[in-house]
Amino acid sequence: MATISLRRARTMIRKALEHGRAEELKPLCAVVLDAGGNLIAAEREDGASPGRFDIARAKAYGAVMLDMPGSAQMARAEAQAYFIACANGALGGGLVPVPGGVLVKDNKGITIGALGISGDASDNDAAAAKAGIEASGLAAEV
Amino acid sequence: MATISLRRARTMIRKALEHGRAEELKPLCAVVLDAGGNLIAAEREDGASPGRFDIARAKAYGAVMLDMPGSAQMARAEAQAYFIACANGALGGGLVPVPGGVLVKDNKGITIGALGISGDASDNDAAAAKAGIEASGLAAEV
Amino acid sequence: MATISLRRARTMIRKALEHGRAEELKPLCAVVLDAGGNLIAAEREDGASPGRFDIARAKAYGAVMLDMPGSAQMARAEAQAYFIACANGALGGGLVPVPGGVLVKDNKGITIGALGISGDASDNDAAAAKAGIEASGLAAEV
Amino acid sequence: MATISLRRARTMIRKALEHGRAEELKPLCAVVLDAGGNLIAAEREDGASPGRFDIARAKAYGAVMLDMPGSAQMARAEAQAYFIACANGALGGGLVPVPGGVLVKDNKGITIGALGISGDASDNDAAAAKAGIEASGLAAEV
Numbered sequence: 291m292a293t294i295s296l297r298r299a300r301t302m303i304r305k306a307l308e309h310g311r312a313e314e315l316k317p318l319c320a321v322v323l324d325a326g327g328n329l330i331a332a333e334r335e336d337g338a339s340p341g342r343f344d345i346a347r348a349k350a351y352g353a354v355m356l357d358m359p360g361s362a363q364m365a366r367a368e369a370q371a372y373f374i375a376c377a378n379g380a381l382g383g384g385l386v387p388v389p390g391g392v393l394v395k396d397n398k399g400i401t402i403g404a405l406g407i408s409g410d411a412s413d414n415d416a417a418a419a420k421a422g423i424e425a426s427g428l429a430a431e432v
Numbered sequence: 433m434a435t436i437s438l439r440r441a442r443t444m445i446r447k448a449l450e451h452g453r454a455e456e457l458k459p460l461c462a463v464v465l466d467a468g469g470n471l472i473a474a475e476r477e478d479g480a481s482p483g484r485f486d487i488a489r490a491k492a493y494g495a496v497m498l499d500m501p502g503s504a505q506m507a508r509a510e511a512q513a514y515f516i517a518c519a520n521g522a523l524g525g526g527l528v529p530v531p532g533g534v535l536v537k538d539n540k541g542i543t544i545g546a547l548g549i550s551g552d553a554s555d556n557d558a559a560a561a562k563a564g565i566e567a568s569g570l571a572a573e574v
Numbered sequence: 575m576a577t578i579s580l581r582r583a584r585t586m587i588r589k590a591l592e593h594g595r596a597e598e599l600k601p602l603c604a605v606v607l608d609a610g611g612n613l614i615a616a617e618r619e620d621g622a623s624p625g626r627f628d629i630a631r632a633k634a635y636g637a638v639m640l641d642m643p644g645s646a647q648m649a650r651a652e653a654q655a656y657f658i659a660c661a662n663g664a665l666g667g668g669l670v671p672v673p674g675g676v677l678v679k680d681n682k683g684i685t686i687g688a689l690g691i692s693g694d695a696s697d698n699d700a701a702a703a704k705a706g707i708e709a710s711g712l713a714a715e716v
Numbered sequence: 717m718a719t720i721s722l723r724r725a726r727t728m729i730r731k732a733l734e735h736g737r738a739e740e741l742k743p744l745c746a747v748v749l750d751a752g753g754n755l756i757a758a759e760r761e762d763g764a765s766p767g768r769f770d771i772a773r774a775k776a777y778g779a780v781m782l783d784m785p786g787s788a789q790m791a792r793a794e795a796q797a798y799f800i801a802c803a804n805g806a807l808g809g810g811l812v813p814v815p816g817g818v819l820v821k822d823n824k825g826i827t828i829g830a831l832g833i834s835g836d837a838s839d840n841d842a843a844a845a846k847a848g849i850e851a852s853g854l855a856a857e858v
Contacts, residue, residue, distance in 0.1 A: 468752015625781025
């Protein structure tokens, strides 16, 4: 199973933030976690409020912990909100069920981590994450 | 970027509580946080229940961490309650999405902290906070 | 049993901080808790680092929770450090066993709260707290 | 008061890790926090164990929260271990009292954040942090 190297994580973040600037998104925070939910790299753009780190990290953490990207978590939340709320509790606050917690997949389709982004509207966060992951040569599940 | 001095925080709280007495609100608790979410000053009026401190603090903390005043958090909660519930979890309980967590802005419109008030109906809490912030010479985003 | 009114708590803090300025202490943080360990008032002077609130609050909290002022907690820590470390754990981090968590007593000698101060050397913190409590008309147990 | 921009934080981290490679240190984790203790940027080198993030972050957090760099915290721990242990509790686990939590100062000597590094021996962590901070044009208090 491939792992996300720091080099690759930096690229993911750089490209995601470049996407954000190109699309004139609000300042973003990006967090890359490995398959175990542990932080590899993170950056909070100037102007992104301090809590964006916690949100971005939780987006990525919930995605990796449940192997469910943000969009799937949101669908579950729409259908059974109490499950998702309690999953958040069970995961120590580490789950934010909206787009922006994007799974990172290797070329075999195995989840090797997640990139979480917070700062703009959720769909825009997710698009930035997808752009960053794909620019780094990996596959994204939004 | 301006910061909130203790002197200014005291004025904010004093004026907010004076507003509360003038409007005959229930006993209030007021908490001033800086731009990093750290406490500068707090006061709980006689008769305000003990937990009002935690609520007022969380109102202010969530506002500063997400750069979203209470009214905006409430709109988000109405539209997507599970997101706000999970954001509360991601912020360690530090978010209460109703009016009363009012952003404090400097004269350039930059958020330099927040004043959280709890004790009466939320809209009244917010009005007291707004009065306090404005009386101290700063701008309020409710 | 007397309780600490907000008015009295403000006086305690004001007088404690005045003592600090007169003695040219480093910037201080002062936290007044009631007999239940709940916050009545708090102020962090300009220049006092953000964590001084957590330390001052824990000094006062441990004092009230165990009815042991900071000096007594320190004596216990010197004799049986593992007990104090675990008491900190049992109290959720709310115990800092050095001078500066000063019990507030009514005229019958009953503990009605505590004033915690942090920012300078512990003995100076305690002296400031004692000055503030006594200036407010109550008795201090250091 | 200056703040640490993301650009500057990236430079700090890059230069700290370059120092680590030049000195053949073990893989490091570097975390930059702002003056409020909030994360700006972080990187964990390949081969640095997952918990190095928490350690590096806590080194920086305790430093900023108490305005005491790691070496000063260590001196306090040597003299009064129970105080430091309880301060860790009061700060929610956010304090690791050994070299490597290095304060970042602006040209007026004001603390504007901290760079925490973990992965090698503490003194080597601190040297890497100092190198990174100074290479970014700011001053370091080790």
